[in-house]
Amino acid sequence: MSTDYRPMWSELGLDLEAHDVLLGVLGPLYAQTFTHQPNRPASMKYFDFVMSEVHGLRIQELVEAKRAGRKVVGAFCTFVPEELVLALDGILVGLCAGAEFATAAAEQYLPRNTCALIKGAFGFALARVCPYLSASDVIVGENTCDGKKKSYEIFKDLVPELYVLDLPQMKGPEGRALLRAAFVKFGAYLEDLTGKKLTVEALQRGIALVNAKRSAMHRLARLRAADPAPISGLDGLLMNQIYFYDDPVRFTASVHAVCDELEQRIARQEGVVPPGTPRILISGCPMAVPNWKLPAIIEKLGAVIVGEESCVGDRGTQVLTAATGHTVDELLDAIVDRYLAIDCAIFTPNESRVEHVLSMARSLGAQGVIHYGLLFCSPYQIEAGPVEKRLEREGLPTLRIDTDYGQEDVGQIQVRVEAFVERLRG
Amino acid sequence: MSTDYRPMWSELGLDLEAHDVLLGVLGPLYAQTFTHQPNRPASMKYFDFVMSEVHGLRIQELVEAKRAGRKVVGAFCTFVPEELVLALDGILVGLCAGAEFATAAAEQYLPRNTCALIKGAFGFALARVCPYLSASDVIVGENTCDGKKKSYEIFKDLVPELYVLDLPQMKGPEGRALLRAAFVKFGAYLEDLTGKKLTVEALQRGIALVNAKRSAMHRLARLRAADPAPISGLDGLLMNQIYFYDDPVRFTASVHAVCDELEQRIARQEGVVPPGTPRILISGCPMAVPNWKLPAIIEKLGAVIVGEESCVGDRGTQVLTAATGHTVDELLDAIVDRYLAIDCAIFTPNESRVEHVLSMARSLGAQGVIHYGLLFCSPYQIEAGPVEKRLEREGLPTLRIDTDYGQEDVGQIQVRVEAFVERLRG
Numbered sequence: 001m002s003t004d005y006r007p008m009w010s011e012l013g014l015d016l017e018a019h020d021v022l023l024g025v026l027g028p029l030y031a032q033t034f035t036h037q038p039n040r041p042a043s044m045k046y047f048d049f050v051m052s053e054v055h056g057l058r059i060q061e062l063v064e065a066k067r068a069g070r071k072v073v074g075a076f077c078t079f080v081p082e083e084l085v086l087a088l089d090g091i092l093v094g095l096c097a098g099a100e101f102a103t104a105a106a107e108q109y110l111p112r113n114t115c116a117l118i119k120g121a122f123g124f125a126l127a128r129v130c131p132y133l134s135a136s137d138v139i140v141g142e143n144t145c146d147g148k149k150k151s152y153e154i155f156k157d158l159v160p161e162l163y164v165l166d167l168p169q170m171k172g173p174e175g176r177a178l179l180r181a182a183f184v185k186f187g188a189y190l191e192d193l194t195g196k197k198l199t200v201e202a203l204q205r206g207i208a209l210v211n212a213k214r215s216a217m218h219r220l221a222r223l224r225a226a227d228p229a230p231i232s233g234l235d236g237l238l239m240n241q242i243y244f245y246d247d248p249v250r251f252t253a254s255v256h257a258v259c260d261e262l263e264q265r266i267a268r269q270e271g272v273v274p275p276g277t278p279r280i281l282i283s284g285c286p287m288a289v290p291n292w293k294l295p296a297i298i299e300k301l302g303a304v305i306v307g308e309e310s311c312v313g314d315r316g317t318q319v320l321t322a323a324t325g326h327t328v329d330e331l332l333d334a335i336v337d338r339y340l341a342i343d344c345a346i347f348t349p350n351e352s353r354v355e356h357v358l359s360m361a362r363s364l365g366a367q368g369v370i371h372y373g374l375l376f377c378s379p380y381q382i383e384a385g386p387v388e389k390r391l392e393r394e395g396l397p398t399l400r401i402d403t404d405y406g407q408e409d410v411g412q413i414q415v416r417v418e419a420f421v422e423r424l425r426g
Numbered sequence: 427m428s429t430d431y432r433p434m435w436s437e438l439g440l441d442l443e444a445h446d447v448l449l450g451v452l453g454p455l456y457a458q459t460f461t462h463q464p465n466r467p468a469s470m471k472y473f474d475f476v477m478s479e480v481h482g483l484r485i486q487e488l489v490e491a492k493r494a495g496r497k498v499v500g501a502f503c504t505f506v507p508e509e510l511v512l513a514l515d516g517i518l519v520g521l522c523a524g525a526e527f528a529t530a531a532a533e534q535y536l537p538r539n540t541c542a543l544i545k546g547a548f549g550f551a552l553a554r555v556c557p558y559l560s561a562s563d564v565i566v567g568e569n570t571c572d573g574k575k576k577s578y579e580i581f582k583d584l585v586p587e588l589y590v591l592d593l594p595q596m597k598g599p600e601g602r603a604l605l606r607a608a609f610v611k612f613g614a615y616l617e618d619l620t621g622k623k624l625t626v627e628a629l630q631r632g633i634a635l636v637n638a639k640r641s642a643m644h645r646l647a648r649l650r651a652a653d654p655a656p657i658s659g660l661d662g663l664l665m666n667q668i669y670f671y672d673d674p675v676r677f678t679a680s681v682h683a684v685c686d687e688l689e690q691r692i693a694r695q696e697g698v699v700p701p702g703t704p705r706i707l708i709s710g711c712p713m714a715v716p717n718w719k720l721p722a723i724i725e726k727l728g729a730v731i732v733g734e735e736s737c738v739g740d741r742g743t744q745v746l747t748a749a750t751g752h753t754v755d756e757l758l759d760a761i762v763d764r765y766l767a768i769d770c771a772i773f774t775p776n777e778s779r780v781e782h783v784l785s786m787a788r789s790l791g792a793q794g795v796i797h798y799g800l801l802f803c804s805p806y807q808i809e810a811g812p813v814e815k816r817l818e819r820e821g822l823p824t825l826r827i828d829t830d831y832g833q834e835d836v837g838q839i840q841v842r843v844e845a846f847v848e849r850l851r852g
Contacts, residue, residue, distance in 0.1 A: 109811060168604070382580070
């Protein structure tokens with residue numbers, strides 16, 4: 001970062017010393033994970049820049065937008081309807097939860113057997129090192145898993161304003177009615193917060209903005225089907241991660257710029273790895289910035305990741321919101337249907353997820369699936385069993401890796417992934 | 427057991443050898459935990475008898491009831507509305523989940539970090555040692571916690587018939603509508619199963635039967651407020667456990683018989699412990715038969731447990747169903763309202779629970795609370811933090827014990843409980 005952002009961070013209430021420690025780890029980790037990848041698309045430079053300014057320029061933009069009267073909504077989950085936020089000229093940003101930070105402090109509030117993502121969110125908040133949290137006018141929680149649902153009851157006392165979105169557990173008519181009511185209530189809350197109205201035009205604008213972002217990700221996903229892979233899995237994941245932070249219009253254009261370059265590469269049969277490199281699909285829990293542990297191991301071992309069936313990935317972006325409605329009610333219905341289609345493991349049953357994994361694996365030419373479970377994430381860890389059985393039955397080799405943000409098990413994971421990659425080569 | 431039940435067990439499909447192993451552990455464990463307690467009420471003999479015949483005579487009764495055309499509904503949770511089952515002349519029974527059995531087999535289906543209760547249920551089913559499961563015409567699951575919700579997706583392939591009841595996560599109007607729809611659907615399912623109709627008379631009969639059982643438990647709970655305590659916590663828990671297994675009419679009469687005896691004891695100022703013995707309230711996760719680990723430790727160390735804020739305890743029995751409705755719809759509304767009032771940690775927020783703990787502690791004269799969390803039970807383990815803080819703020823010493831069904835931590839728990847009891851004496 002070229003500018004001195006310390007006065008801004010200070011004004012946001014960050015603990016500058018602790019924040020320096022965080023940046024001192026993040027920068028080198030990013031450099032060693034991303035910048036030395038061979039044959040990277042030149043257009044990834046934009047995303048390098050975004051990451052280098054993720055606590056700087058982007059936060060400055062948020063602060064300026066707030067000064068101009070816009071509201072910033074912080075969220076941890078792909079169930080928060082960005083359409084509504086954008087329709088009211090708000091900004092939706094993901095919050096820091098992808099690394100261990102102040103874990104001891106977090107464990108004063110949470111049982112040790114809480115997933116790393118939740119502990120991370122608490123740690124960042126308690127240590128005052130997440131500028132997105134500080135810049136948010138409201139944090140939106142959601143009743144997804146037990147861990148998040150119950151920890152928001154505690155988190156509400158750690159942040160100035162927390163709004164919790166209720167969610168159903170089944171997708172029948174009552175579940176849909178519950179989700180619709182939750183979205184209507186959230187819309188009214190956002191109207192109050194922003195002083196603006198959810199009109200037909202506003203909703204159509206919000207839907208168009210998010211759909212454009214999703215469509216760009218769909219284009220990227222399709223291009224990753226080429227062999228040789230035109231882009232690394234780490235870079236694909238990075239774009240899916242930045243999806244939650246960047247300005248949506250600029251982000252969409254930048255993804256398309258990468259896609260343009262990838263199309264040229266594909267035409268030249270040029271890739272980041274040789275043709276025939278073992279191709280792996282990742283499926284399971286979300287990987288928030290800077291959680292690059294497992295993909296870095298996989299790609300260092302000579303395989304390439306061709307897709308992410310994850311909230312930070314295809315699960316989060318896969319369905320567009322129908323923009324055909326002519327009334328606020330019809331548009332809200334379309335938004336509700338779009339989010340109800342997310343095949344998150346919090347739903348029961350959740351049969352469409354494994355179909356999605358299978359269809360991704362086939363269309364992307366993946367020879368194997370690595371199922372990523374965050375330790376203590378019961379929904380994905382339990383669903384992993386049936387998913388693995390079904391994939392193996394369909395002839396798709398599957399490896400289950402359950403881990404957290406720690407580095408203690410890296411050696412063990414390497415050994416297992418290496419054996420798995422050999423199986424795929426065989 | 428005097429009769430040879432082996433032909434019956436065999437017909438029910440039990441694994442006789444494994445079942446012998448189970449009974450060989452259960453019998454002595456019961457004897458050593460219960461029968462040597464000093465100054466036990468004579469009327470507890472009935473419950474000793476029930477426990478000695480819990481896999482014998484009671485199962486024979488179920489088999490005979492089935493032959494007479496009645497249906498047996500097995501359940502794991504206090505959210506399954508017994509009123510509906512009884513209204514249709516069915517029998518609701520709790521299923522085995524209170525002990526470790528065939529854990530290695532269960533862990534082939536479930537992540538290791540799954541709570542002992544769920545693993546126990548899988549172990550009993552896989553090892554074919556739970557005659558209640560075998561005798562059930564249908565097993566009813568419910569979307570309470572992540573662990574149960576997701577593991578029922580796997581459990582359904584291990585049992586002949588599983589019905590899953592959907593539940594809300596919040597108690598607002600949409601949550602209530604969802605619960606009502608779930609109960610109406612379950613009622614229709616039970617009508618199909620039994621070939622009977624949910625009429626006003628049938629529902630009133632069902633409500634009256636369950637309310638009578640609950641009222642008997644309320645009477646017992648009130649009598650446990652006396653000092654010296656007229657009955658041990660272990661025996662109080664035992665009655666709360668047998669609540670889920672026994673014939674409701676006979677059970678109700680037997681609880682009243684104990685209460686009659688306790689009233690005489692109280693009049694004579696006679697107790698199971700000396701006056702002034704430290705009095706403890708247990709709060710938290712349910713303890714299913716034969717999970718007597720923590721209460722046995724507490725009472726062996728010279729304290730007495732005066733109440734259980736638990737699903738197997740006051741949380742499960744505390745609210746009566748209003749029987750004032752004159753139509754099926756009105757009676758269903760009353761049933762829905764009764765179950766929605768349960769202050770289980772699956773709800774968010776769940777503020778009434780800590781009020782209930784406080785009110786129980788005060789009315790029972792408890793000097794301290796031991797919060798019991800099953801390891802990996804996120805809802806109760808996370809809620810334990812705020813509950814403990816609030817109780818301590820109200821001057822009620824609180825000890826958090828998180829454990830499972832294993833014996834490895836008994837020594838450590840003893841040390842902590844001993845220090846806590848000393849604190850209460852101080």
